Amino acid sequence: MPLSPNAADRHETELLRDRIATVLARSRARTAVLTDCLDEAELVAQHSRLMSPLVWDLAHIGNQEELWLVRDVGGREPVRADIDQLYDAFKHARADRPTLPLLDPAQARGYVGTVRDKVLDVLDASPLTGRPLVADGFAFGMIAQHEQQHDETMLATHQLRTGPAVLTATTPPPGGPTADEIVVPAGEFVMGTDTDPWALDNERPAHPVHVPGFAIEATPVTNARYQQFIADGGYDRPELWSERGWAHRVEAGLVAPQFWERDSGNQWWRRVFGVMTPVRPQQPVVHVCWFEAEAFARWAGKRLPTEAEWEKAARFDPATGTSRRYPWGDTTPDERHANLGQRHLEPAEVGAYPAGASPAGVHQLIGDVWEWTASGFDPYPGFRAFPYREYSEVFFGGDYRVLRGGSFGTDEVACRGTFRNWDHPIRRQIFAGFRLARDLRADEH
Known part of the structure; x- marks a missing residue:
């Protein structure tokens, strides 16, 4: 017997409530994996000036959850209003955070636990409807994404730390086989989204974009191809680099991707979370900056895709003329589709996820490595900041390049075909690689 309209609405609300509880629990379990494996000294240490002490990230996760879910959505009294300034990411640069009077690991764990208990009470009481912050559980989804984003940041900190390995994962x-490149015909597609309830403000609104025809490589650039670039003197040829890129290459002394080392027998090795392992030829290259990607593209006679090209390759279904949520469709990713969620601690070899390919046959657009694009970080037409300017708006127009697709360290709640990441073009500690594109020749149009 079918449910009445009111009963059906209640059923959908309870399903949403269960989903929220699941993604919050998954985020917290991952946070625990990344912090419980280290002693107090390692949690309070700064392993790189580019990163916060892990204990700062831990308490910051709780503070954001308290601000948005306990105080705003729940209307509850503050848990620790006295620490708001300490954990405001805009008040203190990462390099300065070790000097702050931070909560110690035991205090931070107690704090985030207290906040989560209150959040679960708020979730049970929330109708998940009404004002935009609460409708469809947006605020809860935003906080789950925020924690997962910091978990990926903490994973990058683990890669930067020295000492024995403390993280484990399966291989x-x-x-498998793939094509070399895919031709995407010229035409319009809908970029961004108006319908994904947990999409963030910079992914909105949906808008039509006409994209000229282009070709895009079916997989990210592999370690084997990148070694060819190195062997051909790619780091010693200024004509391959932009003026800014060459200046950075010289100043930073770049000779290979970060964490690569070459032994006396000319074998390349890569440090992976405390373990030295031979560079695997068919894995996507990772830990390269935008300037390195740009130089490689010039060496290869191609270019980086624009953000619109990347999204069209990832989302456009030529059979229906519509934009999908993911390359394979609208279903939530699992282990068949993509390398996500810290299930593994490295990229998979190219062609490892045929079920995750786009209709045109482009592989691994989601997961494995974030992919640098040629585009700067700018708002879409009609952009509106929500729920606060500091998430996206204050970064628009800065010295950033957009990355797409997520990495092996990105959780599925924080990754979709519309999701936009951004960073400075010199950054290498992030799990970033790239794929190449090119303009079509006259005979290909």
Whole structure:
């Protein structure tokens, strides 16, 4: 017997409530994995001036959850209003955070636990409807994404720390055959979204974009191809680099991707979360900056895709003329589709996820490595900041390049075909690689 309209609405609300509880629990379990494996000294240490002490990230996660879910959505009294300034990411640069009177690990764990208990009470009481912050559970989804984003940041901190390995994971699946490149015909598609309830403000609004025809490589650039670039003197040829890129290459002394080392027998090795391992030829290259990607593209006679090209390759279904949520469709990703969620601690070989390919046959657009694009970080037409300017708006027009697709360290709640990441073009500690594109020749149009 079908449910009445009111009963159906209640059923959908309870399903949403269960989903929120699940993603919050998954985020917190991952946070625990990343922090419980280290002693107090390692949690309070700064492993790189580019990163916060892990204990700062831990308490910051709780503070954001308190601000938005306990105080705003729940209307409850503050848990620790006295620490708001300490954990405001805009008040203190990462390099300065170790000097602050931070909560110690035990205090931070107690704080985030108290906040989460209150949040679960708020979730039970929330109708998940009404004002935009609460409707469809947006605020809860935003906080789950925020925690997962900091978990990926903490994973990058683990990669930067020295000392024995403390993280473990299974080996990703082997690679498989793919095409070399895919031609995407000229035409309009809908970029961004108006319908994804947990999409963030910079992904909105949906808007039509006409994209000229282009070709895009079916997989990210592999370690084997990148080694060819190195062997051909790619780091010693200024004509391959932009003026800014060459200046940075010289100043930073770049000779290979970060964490690569070459032994006396000319074998390349890569440090992966405390373990030295031979560079695997068919894995996507990772830990390269935008300037390195740009130089490689010039060496290869191609270019980086624009953000619109990347999204069209990832979302446009030529059979229906519509934009999908993911390359494979609208279903939530699982282990068949993509390398996400810290399930593995490295990229999978190219061709490892045929079920995750786009209709045109472009592989691994989601997961494995964030992919640098040629585009700067700018708002879409009709952009409106929500729920606060500091998430996106204050970064628009700065010295950033957009990254797309997520990495092996990105959780599925914080990754979709419309999701936009951004960083400075010199950054290498992030799990970033790239794929190449090119303009079509006259005979290909």
